Amino acid sequence: AQKITQTQPGMFVQEKEAVTLDCTYDTSDQSYGLFWYKQPSSGEMIFLIYQGSYDEQNATEGRYSLNFQKARKSANLVISASQLGDSAMYFCAMREGPPNDYKLSFGAGTTVTVRA
């Protein structure tokens, strides 16, 4: 079974608007971590934001916020005030508890294209 599901293969967003990228996960562990990475066309993987399973507050990093709904097992990324430089592939990833606590499971990714 897929541990991370990203159902949106591609999205278009107008510059300066907000966009939400969906991510659902599957784990029976109580302790886990959720990550979002950005991969621009140049290919590097850039860490954006982290949410721990025990964190009560939704994580925020600048224009990025993570909408964490534990009961629904979702960890959606919200990008506010989109910029042209936000055009990239975005990956949701999960790190579970032992014995797999160092492995990241990645989703298939969502391509975001920001239009001027």
Add this chain to the structure above:
Amino acid sequence: DAGVIQSPRHEVTEMGQEVTLRCKPISGHDYLFWYRQTMMRGLELLIYFNNNVPIDDSGMPEDRFSAKMPNASFSTLKIQPSEPRDSAVYFCASSFGSALQGYTDTQYFGPGTRLTVL
């Protein structure tokens, strides 16, 4: 601070040749990971090290693949002999600490090596 450094950035080789990919993790990080990214399979973990010791190599596809970490600041991934199906982007990533110790253990990725085997 310098991030994870990988070399070469691009490698084109012919089938049957040996390929060596190199990685320098972020200073102070005690975990190092090798990933492979393809269109068909996405991002796959190949192997990871803790304090220079290989912990889990279950993702290494075949015996043609080997990885070493002779010291805390250097790791190699070798493919011998290379095959066209090995064509992919290979990422190295590093992190510090573990979640069990209370760290977020975020993995920071290098720029990747794009390998093409003809």
